[in-house]
Amino acid sequence: MDTVTPVESTSQPLCRLDEIPDGGASAVDAVLADGEENLILLRHGGQVRGYLNICPHTGRRLDYAPGKFLLKNDTLICAVHGATFNRVDGLCIAGPCRGEHLREVALRVEGGEIHLLPGA
Numbered sequence: 001m002d003t004v005t006p007v008e009s010t011s012q013p014l015c016r017l018d019e020i021p022d023g024g025a026s027a028v029d030a031v032l033a034d035g036e037e038n039l040i041l042l043r044h045g046g047q048v049r050g051y052l053n054i055c056p057h058t059g060r061r062l063d064y065a066p067g068k069f070l071l072k073n074d075t076l077i078c079a080v081h082g083a084t085f086n087r088v089d090g091l092c093i094a095g096p097c098r099g100e101h102l103r104e105v106a107l108r109v110e111g112g113e114i115h116l117l118p119g120a
């Protein structure tokens, strides 16, 4: 699975953990090596996973409205053509890009705030 490298040398604050409902998702903009990108943040308790908001099927965003995602059980469903991704690893398990992954970004939760980590 690809992990995307942010351009900043220090971590970037993205938003507060409590801005995302437990079990829910949100979208935020961040600056990565390739420029500004929109990220999907998926919260589970005190943990958050982050992916580029780019569907591997056609490169479109996965949300049906900005920051609004289709979530079902432990999956995230692309609103465009219905590709279904595991929340925990971004693997597409059903739909037109089955077997491909969302591109993950490295995050850390610190002091109730979600940070995008710089590349190693």
Ligand code: FES
Binding pocket: 055, 056, 057, 058, 059, 060, 062, 078, 079, 080, 081, 082, 083, 095, 096, 097
């Ligand atoms: S763009 Fe996501 S399933 Fe087609």
